[in-house]
Amino acid sequence: MSVEDRTRSEEYEGVLEKLFTLSTAYKRFLGINEESLRKLRAQRDKILSRMEEVVFKVLDSLLANDEALEIIKRTGLTKERASQLFKYSYTLFLEGGYDKEHVQKLFRIGLAHARVRVPERLMILTAGAFLREALRSLGKVDVSKDVFPVLSDCIFWNLCLMKATSFLGD
Numbered sequence: 071m072s073v074e075d076r077t078r079s080e081e082y083e084g085v086l087e088k089l090f091t092l093s094t095a096y097k098r099f100l101g102i103n104e105e106s107l108r109k110l111r112a113q114r115d116k117i118l119s120r121m122e123e124v125v126f127k128v129l130d131s132l133l134a135n136d137e138a139l140e141i142i143k144r145t146g147l148t149k150e151r152a153s154q155l156f157k158y159s160y161t162l163f164l165e166g167g168y169d170k171e172h173v174q175k176l177f178r179i180g181l182a183h184a185r186v187r188v189p190e191r192l193m194i195l196t197a198g199a200f201l202r203e204a205l206r207s208l209g210k211v212d213v214s215k216d217v218f219p220v221l222s223d224c225i226f227w228n229l230c231l232m233k234a235t236s237f238l239g240d
């Protein structure tokens with residue numbers, strides 16, 4: 071490994087370490103813990119049974135926005151690929167370990183959006199659409215009411231970590 075590569079990899083590890091520290095504080099802030107994650111995971115299958123409609127509705131919101139359409143055109147993102155990425159993300163919200171590996175995945179997703187210059191406002195709006203559709207879909211399955219706030223906390227935690235590199239300088 072060259073000196074440059076080593077420096078880059080040490081910088082990456084350093085950022086990851088800071089994000090992990092932040093992620094722990096965010097979990098405490100939102101009340102995400104083993105108990106709440108256990109509740110969510112217990113309802114995982116029922117929640118994921120409505121994933122298609124959640125993802126399609128989120129995509130409908132995204133595709134109705136001119137700023138998003140400009141990015142989609144510029145990057146050549148297809149509807150199929152976007153739907154695949156959203157399904158991956160929704161599954162990650164529900165099945166992720168809320169640990170270092172999860173933080174690393176979100177860091178990479180955040181970097182991918184920075185690379186294609188997706189503005190923060192669109193990330194927040196899309197996460198809002200995810201939350202709206204997730205809650206709407208929960209109303210259609212027989213799940214215990216305690217998972218509603220947990221799912222909301224989890225979506226916010228994921229959003230925050232996807233965008234956290236931009237907060238590191240604050």
Ligand code: HEM
Pocket residue numbers: 132138139141142145147151155156158159178179182183186188192193196197200
């Ligand atoms: C909550 C919001 C969002 C989630 C969870 C999400 C999820 C993802 C994921 C998982 C990836 C793959 C990252 C990687 O390569 O590792 C990705 C890439 C991408 N996203 Fe998003 N995204 C969100 C918002 C948006 C928005 C608002 C746009 C704007 C149009 C957008 C456009 C893109 C583009 C152009 C790529 C790269 C395409 C590719 O890899 O083929 N995303 N997104």
